[in-house]
Amino acid sequence: MSRRRLQALALALPAPLAVAALTGKGAGIVLAQSSASTPEADGTPTLAPTPTCADADDLETTLEETEGPYYTPDSLERTSLLEEGMGGTVLRLSGYVYASSCQPVANALIDFWQADDAGVYDNEGYRLRGHQFTDDEGRFELETIVPGLYPGRTRHIHVKVQAPNQPVLTTQLYFPDTPENDEDGIFDPSLVIDIAETDDESQQGYFTFVVA
Numbered sequence: 001m002s003r004r005r006l007q008a009l010a011l012a013l014p015a016p017l018a019v020a021a022l023t024g025k026g027a028g029i030v031l032a033q034s035s036a037s038t039p040e041a042d043g044t045p046t047l048a049p050t051p052t053c054a055d056a057d058d059l060e061t062t063l064e065e066t067e068g069p070y071y072t073p074d075s076l077e078r079t080s081l082l083e084e085g086m087g088g089t090v091l092r093l094s095g096y097v098y099a100s101s102c103q104p105v106a107n108a109l110i111d112f113w114q115a116d117d118a119g120v121y122d123n124e125g126y127r128l129r130g131h132q133f134t135d136d137e138g139r140f141e142l143e144t145i146v147p148g149l150y151p152g153r154t155r156h157i158h159v160k161v162q163a164p165n166q167p168v169l170t171t172q173l174y175f176p177d178t179p180e181n182d183e184d185g186i187f188d189p190s191l192v193i194d195i196a197e198t199d200d201e202s203q204q205g206y207f208t209f210v211v212a
């Protein structure tokens with residue numbers, strides 16, 4: 001893993017983890033401590049720490065991966081994909097879209113789609129599909145479930161990211177400590193969500209996308 005890749009990863013980490021990730025690596029990124037960088041006991045979504053860049057180096061762009069066979073265009077605009085009766089572990093995923101020049105990207109489109117808890121995609125409708133736009137600080141927040149496994153793939157969430165008037169970056173996000181990661185031909189550690197522990201049954205995740 002390159003230094004730049006590590007730095008890009010560190011953008012997505014809660015501050016204490018980010019500091020650990022950057023220790024001894026010639027950190028070029030300074031993470032400003034967020035007022036809410038740890039999960040709340042009641043499961044309220046929390047903000048990822050605010051990254052700022054203090055290095056002239058460009059960030060390494062997020063690795064692009066295949067779209068796969070189950071993308072449906074024109075998803076609903078929404079930040080929560082949860083629906084009544086939906087099984088699975090709740091996942092609150094937050095982070096940023098950054099340009100490789102190390103500037104946050106406001107109004108970037110992020111389109112998520114994924115399998116349900118049983119590893120099944122809704123290819124008729126828009127269950128577990130939705131898009132949103134980053135705020136003025138390049139931040140996004142998604143409420144969803146941890147996707148189930150299906151044959152031939154490890155656990156993953158599909159995503160398309162597009163800065164205004166820029167090309168679409170298509171990729172997939174993965175989960176740590178998943179044995180199937182080792183058997184998946186396109187799994188990449190740079191695309192693993194940083195999962196923080198919560199006091200309830202849900203998971204809190206962080207990921208920062210870097211676009212060209």
Ligand SMILES: [Fe+2]
Pocket residue numbers: 068070115153156158
């Ligand atoms: Fe998939």
